[in-house]
Amino acid sequence: MPAAAFDISRIRAVTLDLDDTLWPIWPxxxxxxxxxxxxxxxxxxxTAALFSDTTALRAIRNQMVSLRPDLQHDLSALRRESIRLALTQAGDDAALAEPAFDAFFAERQRVELFDDAHATLxxxxxxxxxxxxxxxNADVHRVGIGHYFKASISAQEFGVAKPDPRIFHAAASAMGVAPHEVLHVGDDATLDALAAITAGxxxxxxxxxxKAWPHDTPPHATVSSLTELCRLLDGPVALP
Structure with a gap:
């Protein structure tokens, strides 16, 4: 299927993915x-002895996805419950899951933005x-970029996750525009680009x-960096 023409004149608002779009998530x-x-x-x-490295902690967190499919849209709850399960299996106090998660979550907000992220935002x-x-489950305010955004809609708060069209439509509503007037930008071909197209x-x-585009319906445009996104929209970004 040929790519739909990219129409800058239609854009009245922008939605942005966060992880791996504004910063690398795995570090x-x-x-x-x-x-x-x-x-x-x-x-x-x-618990630390039973789960003696981060690989084991990640494994039990991934196991929680199967154990609690009702929490798939809520990454904080998945992580918290995986910690609770680890504590229980080791015979430690399960109530320690809350402060343990708080320690994890505070560090999770300490992201290192891509070099051109601030200029692009x-x-x-x-x-x-x-x-x-x-x-x-990044918090744009704790990360330090909240002032760039009119709103932030997370799957855990909204109750459904991308690629569900409803979360995209909620973002359009938050900006008072129709879905066809929104440009969505994200790194995931399925959860971001194709899902946004499906949402209109x-x-x-x-x-x-x-990477090679994996779907039949192509995106309206592809860029290799945030700086290239700005060039696509209106000339180059002056990087700091």
């Missing part, structure tokens, strides 16, 4: 899991209302890894 999660393991070593040593926010749409939006796929 952040790796650090947060290390902080969690250190917290368990100090506060729940039996400023560029977009000067031209359009911008709403974050994420399946993850224009979609730009941020393809930093130069």
């Amino acid at each position: 952040t999660i790796t650090r947060a899991e290390a902080v969690l393991l250190q917290w368990l070593t100090e506060q729940a040593p039996a 400023a560029f977009l926010a000067q031209r359009y209302p911008v709403v974050a749409v994420s399946n993850g 939006m224009q979609a730009v796929w941020l393809n930093t890894a130069q």
Whole structure:
């Protein structure tokens, strides 16, 4: 199927994915899991002994996806309940799951943005209302970028996750525009680009890894960086 024409004149608002769009997620999660393991070593040593490395902690977190499919849209709840399960299996106090998660979550907000992220966010926010749409549990205010956004809609708060069209439509409603007037930008070909197209939006796929597009319906545009996104919309970004 040929690509639909990218129409900049239709854009009245922009929605943005967060993880792997504005910052790399796995270095952040790796650090947060290390902080969690250190917290368990100090506060729940039996659990730390049973789950002695971050690989084991990640494995039980992934197991929780199967155990609690009702929580698939809520990554914070999945992580918290996986910690609770680990504590229970080790014979530690399950109530420690709350402060243990708090330690993990604080580190999870310490993201390292891509070099051109701030300049891109400023560029977009000067031209359009911008709403974050994420399946993850980053808090744009704790991350330090909340001032760029009119709103932030997370799957865990909204109750459904991308690619469900309802979360995209909620973002359009938050900006007072129709879905066809929204440009969505994200790194995931399925959860971001194709899902936004299905929801009636224009979609730009941020393809930093130069992957092949996996679907029949192509995005309206593909860019290899946030800076290229700004060039697509209105000339180059002046990086700091």
